[in-house]
Amino acid sequence: MLINPATGKALDVNGGHCNAETNVHLWHVNYSDAQIFHYHYDTKAIVNVKCDMAIDIHAGSCDDDANIQIYPKHGHSNQGFVFMSDKSIISCKCHEKVIDVDGGASEDGTNILSYTWHGGDNQIWEISYV
Numbered sequence: 001m002l003i004n005p006a007t008g009k010a011l012d013v014n015g016g017h018c019n020a021e022t023n024v025h026l027w028h029v030n031y032s033d034a035q036i037f038h039y040h041y042d043t044k045a046i047v048n049v050k051c052d053m054a055i056d057i058h059a060g061s062c063d064d065d066a067n068i069q070i071y072p073k074h075g076h077s078n079q080g081f082v083f084m085s086d087k088s089i090i091s092c093k094c095h096e097k098v099i100d101v102d103g104g105a106s107e108d109g110t111n112i113l114s115y116t117w118h119g120g121d122n123q124i125w126e127i128s129y130v
Contacts, residue, residue: 001035001128002046002089006121007106010035010128011055011099013070014109018051021058024068026101026110031130044080044092045073054079055099057114062094065102066114087124088117098123 002011004026012027016034029035033050040047045054048070056071060078073079080092081099088098091114100115104122117123 001029001031001130002037002125003029003128004101004122005124005126006104007101009106009108011037011112011125013048013051016050018053018070020053020071021069022051024055024070024112025108026106026112027108029128036130039083040073043073043075044082045075046081046089047073055081057091057093057097060093061114062091062097064097064113064115066094066097068099068112068114083125083127086119087126088119089125090117099125 009026013034014023036049053070057078058067077093091097097114101122102111
């Protein structure tokens with residue numbers, strides 16, 4: 001699981017739906033398969049175990065506020081992410097962009113975006129093994 005320590009909430013596939021382009025959002029920790037991901041070292045993809053789909057930057061956009069969704073694995077760089085020592089998760093395609101909690105909000109359902117790294121608490125993720 002990937003947990004934002006500022007909120008105590010996890011990355012979650014919206015509604016546990018396994019459709020391409022389903023949003024990834026913030027949700028209270030419930031240990032469902034919608035919150036469990038594994039890392040593919042060869043492609044650097046973060047894959048949801050329930051859906052067997054990768055976290056993906058919508059349309060490969062490198063703009064701030066690009067939506068983070070799940071999408072069938074295809075190995076392109078918009079599905080590649082690297083875990084950094086500062087606990088951010090940086091995009092392989094958009095090198096200055098990280099996985100970000102929209103506006104630093106903490107409510108269930110808050111959208112997850114790709115955004116320029118600024119080191120804020122909303123861009124920090126901890127790995128919790130389940």
